[in-house]
Amino acid sequence: MSNPIKNPLAAEQLVADPVPSAGEPISMHPDADLSKTVGKIEVKNAKMSMRSVDVFYGDKQAIFDVNLDIARNEVIAMIGPSGCGKSTFLRCLNRMNDTIENCKVTGSVLLEGEDIYATKQDVVPLRAQVGMVFQKPNPFPKSIYDNVAYGPRIHGLAHSNVDLDEIVETSLQRAGLWSEVKDRLDQPGTGLSGGQQQRLCIARTIAVSPEVILMDEPCSALDPIATAKIEELIDELRSRFTIAIVTHSMQQAARVSNRTAYFHLGYLVEVGKTDDIFTNPNHKLTEDYITGRFG
Amino acid sequence: MSNSHSPSTIEIVNRNLAVRYARERRFRRLGLAAVLSGFAALIFLMVTIVGDGWRAFQQGYIELEINFDAEALEIDDPADDDQWQYADYTSLIRSALRERFPALQTRKEKKLLYSLVSPGADYQLANMLVENREWLGQVQRVRLPVDDDIDVLLKGYVDETLPEDERRISNAQIELVKGLKSSGEIALGFNHIFFTAGDSREPEQAGIRGALIGSFLTLVVTLSLSFPIAVAAAIYLEEFAPRNRITDIIEVNINNLAAVPSIVFGLLGLAVFLNLFGMPRSVPLVGGIVLTLMTLPTIIISSRAALKAVPPSIREAALGLGASKMQVIFHHVLPLALPGMLTGAIIGMAQALGETAPLLMIGMVAFIVDIPAGFTDPATVLPVQIFLWSDSPERGFVERTSAAIMVLLFFLIAMNAVAVLLRRRFERRW
Ligand SMILES: Nc1ncnc2c1ncn2[C@@H]1O[C@H](COP(=O)(O)OP(=O)(O)O)[C@@H](O)[C@H]1O
Numbered sequence: 117m118s119n120p121i122k123n124p125l126a127a128e129q130l131v132a133d134p135v136p137s138a139g140e141p142i143s144m145h146p147d148a149d150l151s152k153t154v155g156k157i158e159v160k161n162a163k164m165s166m167r168s169v170d171v172f173y174g175d176k177q178a179i180f181d182v183n184l185d186i187a188r189n190e191v192i193a194m195i196g197p198s199g200c201g202k203s204t205f206l207r208c209l210n211r212m213n214d215t216i217e218n219c220k221v222t223g224s225v226l227l228e229g230e231d232i233y234a235t236k237q238d239v240v241p242l243r244a245q246v247g248m249v250f251q252k253p254n255p256f257p258k259s260i261y262d263n264v265a266y267g268p269r270i271h272g273l274a275h276s277n278v279d280l281d282e283i284v285e286t287s288l289q290r291a292g293l294w295s296e297v298k299d300r301l302d303q304p305g306t307g308l309s310g311g312q313q314q315r316l317c318i319a320r321t322i323a324v325s326p327e328v329i330l331m332d333e334p335c336s337a338l339d340p341i342a343t344a345k346i347e348e349l350i351d352e353l354r355s356r357f358t359i360a361i362v363t364h365s366m367q368q369a370a371r372v373s374n375r376t377a378y379f380h381l382g383y384l385v386e387v388g389k390t391d392d393i394f395t396n397p398n399h400k401l402t403e404d405y406i407t408g409r410f411g
Numbered sequence: 412m413s414n415s416h417s418p419s420t421i422e423i424v425n426r427n428l429a430v431r432y433a434r435e436r437r438f439r440r441l442g443l444a445a446v447l448s449g450f451a452a453l454i455f456l457m458v459t460i461v462g463d464g465w466r467a468f469q470q471g472y473i474e475l476e477i478n479f480d481a482e483a484l485e486i487d488d489p490a491d492d493d494q495w496q497y498a499d500y501t502s503l504i505r506s507a508l509r510e511r512f513p514a515l516q517t518r519k520e521k522k523l524l525y526s527l528v529s530p531g532a533d534y535q536l537a538n539m540l541v542e543n544r545e546w547l548g549q550v551q552r553v554r555l556p557v558d559d560d561i562d563v564l565l566k567g568y569v570d571e572t573l574p575e576d577e578r579r580i581s582n583a584q585i586e587l588v589k590g591l592k593s594s595g596e597i598a599l600g601f602n603h604i605f606f607t608a609g610d611s612r613e614p615e616q617a618g619i620r621g622a623l624i625g626s627f628l629t630l631v632v633t634l635s636l637s638f639p640i641a642v643a644a645a646i647y648l649e650e651f652a653p654r655n656r657i658t659d660i661i662e663v664n665i666n667n668l669a670a671v672p673s674i675v676f677g678l679l680g681l682a683v684f685l686n687l688f689g690m691p692r693s694v695p696l697v698g699g700i701v702l703t704l705m706t707l708p709t710i711i712i713s714s715r716a717a718l719k720a721v722p723p724s725i726r727e728a729a730l731g732l733g734a735s736k737m738q739v740i741f742h743h744v745l746p747l748a749l750p751g752m753l754t755g756a757i758i759g760m761a762q763a764l765g766e767t768a769p770l771l772m773i774g775m776v777a778f779i780v781d782i783p784a785g786f787t788d789p790a791t792v793l794p795v796q797i798f799l800w801s802d803s804p805e806r807g808f809v810e811r812t813s814a815a816i817m818v819l820l821f822f823l824i825a826m827n828a829v830a831v832l833l834r835r836r837f838e839r840r841w
C-alpha cells in the first residue's frame with residue numbers, strides 16, 4: 117500500500133508555478149523583443165487608430181506603447197495570458213478607464229480620426245458610439261424591456277413609444293433573443309439564464325446603435341452552448357458593427373475574428389490576420405502561447 | 412508502508428482529529444451559552460415588565476346613575492360650549508353617590524363615599540355629555556373610573572390583614588367596595604383612559620397619548636430632516652467627493668459623531684437652538700432637530716454602506732451605455748441602495764424614539780397635561796414619560812411605567828421588524 121502524500125515537501129514541489137506571472141522579467145525568452153510589435157498594425161481607412169498608448173495605474177505601467185488600427189466592420193480579437201493588459205487596453209477605447217481613479221492614459225486614440233481623449237470630447241456621446249459588453253453578464257435589475265430601452269431613453273433616440281418598442285424588438289432580434297423573451301418582456305432581466313443575460317446585454321448595447329462594440333471576455337462565464345450562440349451572434353453583427361473582442365479562448369479568437377492581436381506583459385507583441393497568427397506565428401512568445409506552452 | 416518510527420500523514424492527521432473536534436465542540440458550546448444568557452436576560456426583562464405592567468391596561472370603573480339636570484349644571488344656553496365644558500360635574504357625581512347610599516349621612520361618611528370616584532371623573536363626565544348632548548335632562552347609567560386607591564384594592568394589591576392605620580384604605584372603604592363589587596356596580600374593565608389621555612397627577616387619569624403624539628411629532632421632524640440630509644451627504648461622499656485628506660477627516664468625524672454621548676447633542680441644542688436662536692422650549696420641533704443631529708451619523712454610515720454594496724458591474728453597465736454620472740446614480744445606484752438606506756433610517760428612528768437624555772436638556776421633561784397638536788406645542792415623549800412616571804411612588808404610576816415601557820418596546824420591535832423585513836425583501840444576491 118503506497119501512500120500518495122508521504123512527504124509533504126515533495127508534494128509542494130509539484131505545485132510550483134511553471135507559468136511566468138505578470139511583472140516577472142521574461143528571462144526564459146532571451147530572443148524575445150517586446151518593444152517592437154511584429155506584424156502590420158496599420159489598416160486602410162481605419163475605424164479606430166491607437167498610437168503610442170501607455171496606461172498607468174498609479175505608478176505601475178500596465179500598457180506599453182501600443183500602436184494598433186482597427187478596421188471598419190472587422191472583428192479583432194485580443195488574446196494573451198491573464199494580467200497582460202487586454203482589458204485595460206480595451207477599456208481605453210471608450211474611456212471606461214476614466215472611472216478608475218488612479219488610471220492615466222497617454223498617447224492618442226482616434227475614432228474616425230478624432231482623438232477621443234481630446235479635452236473637448238464628451239464621454240457620454242463617445243460611449244454611445246463605442247458600446248461595451250462585459251465579462252460577467254450585468255443586466256440591470258429591471259425588466260427585459262427596460263434593459264434594452266434604457267440606452268435609447270437616456271439618449272433620446274426614440275420619438276415615441278412605438279419607436280421605442282420597435283428599437284427594443286429589433287435589438288432583441290439582432291441579439292437572437294427575441295423569440296425567447298417576446299412573451300415576457302416585463303419580467304426581470306436578471307431572471308434569464310447566463311447566456312440569455314449576456315445576449316440581453318448585447319441587445320442593450322446595440323439598441324443605442326453604436327459604431328464599435330467592445331467585448332471583454334463575453335463568454336467566460338457561459339457554458340459551451342451559450343458560448344456558441346454568442347459566437348454565432350458576433351458573426352452576424354460584424355456586418356453592421358466594428359467589434360473588438362478580448363478572449364482567453366484561442367479557439368474562440370480563431371472562430372470569430374478577422375485579425376488577432378497578441379498581448380504580453382502590457383506590450384502588443386504581434387498582430388496579424390487570424391489565420392496567419394494561428395498557423396504561422398512570427399514571434400516566439402505568440403507561438404509559445406498558442407501552442408499552449410503557457411497561458 | 413510506513414514503519415513504526417515515522418508515522419504516516421494519515422496517522423498524524425487522525426491523531427490530531429480528536430483534539431480539533433473537541434475544540435470545535437467547546438467553541439460551539441461557548442457560543443450557545445452566550446446566546447442563551449442573552450436570551451435569559453431578555454426573558455427576565457420581559458417577564459418583570461409585563462408582570463408589572465399588564466395590570467395598567469385594566470382599570471376599575473364604578474357604575475352610577477347620573478341625573479344630567481340642566482338646572483344643576485347651570486346650562487341655560489346650549490349654544491355656549493363653555494357652559495357645557497365648565498359646568499359643575501363634580502356635584503353631579505356626588506349627588507349620584509349620595510342617592511345610591513342614602514344611609515350615609517355624616518360628613519365623614521360622605522367623604523368616604525366621594526373618595527370612591529376618581530377626582531378627575533368630572534372631566535370624563537363632561538366629555539360624555541358633550542358627545543351626547545341629548546342626555547341633558549335625562550338620567551343615564553355611566554361608568555366612571557374609580558380612585559387609584561380603590562383600583563389598587565380591586566387589583567388585589569392591598570394587604571387587608573395589615574392594621575387599618577397602615578394602609579391607605581380604611582375598613583369602611585373596603586366594606587363599601589366589596590358590596591358594590593358583588594352587585595357588579597364596581598368592576599375592572601379595559602383602561603381606555605391610558606390610551607386617550609395625557610399626563611395627570613392622578614394615576615387613574617394619566618395616559619400616554621400626549622407622550623405618543625409628542626414622540627410621533629418629534630420623529631416626523633427627525634425623519635424629514637435627517638433622511639434627506641443623510642442621503643445627500645452619503646451620495647456626495649461616496650460618489651462625488653475626491654479621496655483626499657479632507658474627505659478622510661470628514662469620514663473619521665462622522666464615525667466619531669456616531670459615538671458621541673447623546674446628552675452632548677442635548678447640550679448643543681440647548682446652547683444653539685434655545686439660547687442662540689431663541690426657539691421655544693419643550694417643543695417637538697427642537698427635539699426633532701436635536702435628534703436629527705444625533706441620528707445623522709448613523710444614517711449616513713448605513714447609507715454609504717448601502718451605496719458601496721451596489722455592485723460596480725451595474726455602474727459599469729450604465730456608464731458603458733453612455734449614462735452620465737447623475738443618471739447612473741439616480742437611475743441605478745439609488746434605487747438599489749434605497750432599501751439599505753431605509754433600513755438605516757428606521758434603525759436611526761428607533762434609536763431616536765428611545766432617546767431621553769438630549770430631550771431633557773431642551774425642556775421636554777416638563778409635566779404636560781395637554782395633548783400636543785403641533786410641532787411647536789409643548790410636549791414630552793414616550794421615554795421621558797416613562798422617566799417621569801418611574802419617579803412616582805403610587806402603585807398606579809408603577810404599573811403605568813411598565814405599561815408605557817411595553818408600548819415603547821412594541822413600537823421599537825415593530826420598527827426593527829420593518830427594517831428586517833425590508834432587508835429580507837430587497838436583499839439581492841449578485
Ligand atoms: N484598477 C486597477 N488598479 C491597479 N492595477 C490594475 C487595475 N486593473 C488592472 N490592473 C493591473 O493591470 C494589469 C493588466 O490587467 P488587465 O487589463 O485586467 O489584464 P487582462 O484583462 O489581460 O487579464 C494587471 O497587472 C493588473 O494587475
Ligand SMILES: [Mg+2]
Nearest residue numbers: 202203204332
Ligand atoms: Mg481581463
